[in-house]
Amino acid sequence: MTGVSLFRVTRRYRFSCSHRLYSAALTDAENARIYGKCNNPYGHGHDYVLRVTACGPTNAAGRVVNIAALDELVEREILDRLDHRNLNADVDWFRAAPPTSENLAAAICGRLKGSWRTAFAGEWPRLDGICIEETPRNIFQVHANEIE
């Protein structure tokens, strides 16, 4: 085969947030029933792990993605906005939607997709997707082509 090899490169980041799962569309009793302890009134927190995966061929330097540029993008667009914040009170992505890790993963993926070209202007690398570990046992993965 003489084609160009494609790779996925994954970088792992960490951030810590508090949140409370609550939906304004539900009654207090429904919120308590559906979200359980995650609905406790004063909230709680997690040390989240974020995995960001880029894909593409290697460039002449043998790299798929400039890691320093990826770090800068993720810090600016995601970590600076989330780390050590209360998702309900401090992050406007969750004005209308409860800060579940599903919604958090979709918001992070969408934000990275929307800002990707500020860091990577060419055809490659592309954002493949992201993954959130809310805890080591609860993991949420979303593919970039499924996000607006």
Next chain:
Amino acid sequence: MMLITRKIEFSASHVCRVPELSEEENRRLFGAEASPHGHGHNYVLEVSVEGAPDPVTGMVLDLKDLKDLLNREVMALYDHRFLNYEVPPFDRVNPTAENIAREIWRRLEPALDREGRKLRQVRLYETADLWVDYTGEER
């Protein structure tokens, strides 16, 4: 079909530089990875083989054979070596995690691809926070 993964660790030093580029350009591209005298990593390699279990043995492949293959094709060559100086083709191919993963794929694929099974993925962790997946995909 099932996916069987075996994991090994090897420690090696490398330096990522493009000789034709200036010091400044190498630093911009590779950061600390370009430090001229090299540095090391505890690489973790995960090799995944996909196949259907043999109806008699109940195995996709003999993991002892995979262990021996990884020892012969990776550990014996890469472990405790300076990749740029001691392990071809990295005397002329930049030993980025991407290029190491593809080279390992090339070394392993001929022995693993058989009727009913296939090398599916090579995952190489350079650190716990940075890894590369190669699936042989080309375009």
